[in-house]
Amino acid sequence: MTPLLDVQHLTIAFEGPGSALTAVDDVTLTMQAGETLGLVGESGSGKSVTALAILRLLQPPGKVIGGQVLFEGRDLLRLTESEMRAVRGGRISLIFQEPMTALNPTMRVGDQIAEALTSHGVGKGEARRRVVELLDAVRITDAAKRSRDYPHQLSGGMRQRVMIAIALACRPPLVIADEPTTALDVTIQAQVLEMLRELKDRFNLALLLITHDFGVIAEMADRVAVMRGGQLVEQGPVRQILRAPSHEYTQRLLRAVPGMSQR
Amino acid sequence: MPLLEVRHLVKHYTRGGGLFAPPPTVVRAVDDVTFHIDEGDMFGLVGESGSGKSTTGRCILRLVEPDRGEVVFRGENVLEFSRGRMRLARRDMQIVFQDPYSSLNPRMRAGDIVEEPLIIHGLGASSERVARVKELFGLVGLEPAHLRRYPSEFSGGQRQRIGIARALALNPALIVADEPVSALDVSIQAQVIELLLELRARLRLTYLFIAHDLRLVENICNRVAVMYLGKIVEMGDAQALFRNPTHPYTQALLSAVPRLDPDAPRTRIEFDSASFRRETPMREIGTSHWAAV
Secondary structure (H helix, E strand, C coil), X not given: CCCCEEEEEEEEEEEECCEEEEXXXXXEEEECCCCEEEEECCCCCCHHHHHHHHCCCCCCCEEEEXXXXXXXXXXXXXXXXXXXXXXXXXXXXXXXXXXXXXXXXXXXXXXXXXXXXXCCCCCHHHHHHHHHHHHXXXXXXXXXHHCCCCHHHCCHHHHHHXXXXXXXXXXXXXXXXXXXXXXXXXXXXXXXXXXXXXXXXXXXXXXXXXXXXXXXXXXXXXXXXXXXXXXXXXXXXXXXXXXXXXCHHHHHHHHHCCCCCCC | CCCEEEEEEEEEEEECXXXXXXXXXXXXXXXXXXEEECCCCEEEEECCCCCCHHHHHHHHCCCCCCCEEEEEECXXXXXXXXXXXXXXXXXXXXXXXXXXXXXXXXXXXXXXXXXXXXXHCXXXXXXXXXXXXXXXXXXXXXXXXXXXXXXXXXXHHHHHHHHHHHHHXXXXXXXXXXXXXXXXXXXXXXXXXXXXXXXXXXXXXXXXXXXXXXXXXXXXXXXXXXXXXXXXXXXXXXXXXXXCCCCHHHHHHHHHCCCCCCCCCCCCCCCCHHHCCCXXXXXXEECCEEECC
8 A cells, every 4th residue: 555654764954054963864654544653752853853844844954855755646845835835734734732832822713723724725604614613523612602712712722622623624634743732731631632533533634643752652653653863763563662662762761651550 | 747747738829800800810729738748758749730739839948928827847837937047947948840941040050050059058168068069969960070061051851960969959858849850851851760769768858749740650659649729639658549549530630641551441530620629628538548539
């Protein structure tokens, strides 16, 4: 089966005057439709930079210096900027860690969801109808009323639900979620993860889940890729990685996770 | 006699209000909190944001003045202490903050940061202080070469070691550790936790360990209290509490923690905040185990 996403030998450098730092070094990842791939690593491992590069959102001095990002049969690195705009939000969307900074504080949340639709060619009336549907889908009660709220009027968990509604607006086949629940309390995190699982099945989403938390990985991922210092050190099915990691670094990371007694 | 007894501690904040604003609302950040810590305890105070766990820690050190209650340290209520007497008491009670990026003065060298409490408290001649700072650096696993560096030259884990060395400078008996590892990467977390445990044994320290990470608390604490909206809802020996969580909020909190086993059954318990009754008193539900049920 042709993979949905096929990242081949991706190499990213941060170029300074007279020197370059390789942030991502020859990373190869594939994802099938509907699959959840957990991308794990500590700060500086290159996991977020990889995600940004897939969406071509890397800011200078960061630069892709090698490799391909094949998605739905095209190399995203070769698309024009306007073709890429259609991909972002339309075919691949991104959920950030901090919903407060990712949402526009001066726009009603309903308008922000509608904008995600209209910017991909959906008519205004249709967009308005879909906003309520989407807020329902992310389990925001009283959706019609809530759609008129501004981000600051919502709790952290609700804002993250709005972000997810925006990400799902165009029913993209791939969602990249960068530490989507790290800023949330554990009970809210559990609700958001549960909802993501449900939406993933309902819309047959592939999810590239970037996290440092092996608990979140265990709950969500089908497969896991572990990054360290810009390199992929290990990749495999979730049970194999959690139970019998072969790389020394993965073993060390797992040992560092405070174990929860069996309940 | 316990090292620390907190009795009926209360801290309320008023939010909003003003000439044209809606009437102010009272936030019961800490609402009649009572617990004690014995010498040598690693006491975990657990809760989510807004539970009042950090405010409780700060009230104990009087970094925040509580409205009511008692904080009895070695038999004396520190809330009645004068400023001068409180300053002396702080030699025995120190705090380690969550964020090693914002809690260290960026313009001071690491050695000076650790020495500062000694100067403030007028302890030792200059040469003695220098020797003490060197000793503290060794104690927390920093090199003598680090003494003259600035905080920005250190990694997060190293900065937290500087924060710990500073807290240890005055040879305290009690350390309030307020989410000391939450800002750190997992592998670094493990190292800092190891250091805290090692120091506990070596220096006979007692910790109030404030955290939101239940897995961590279960692993390192011998006694635990769970806070929700300013109240302790459950408290006890860590083993008893984690084996038999009884308050519905504790159950919900524990069930929300992601399991490391992908095949573990997901049985999440939701806590209905509308069912929460602040006035429910704590009662003993087992050996060394209390819950407000």
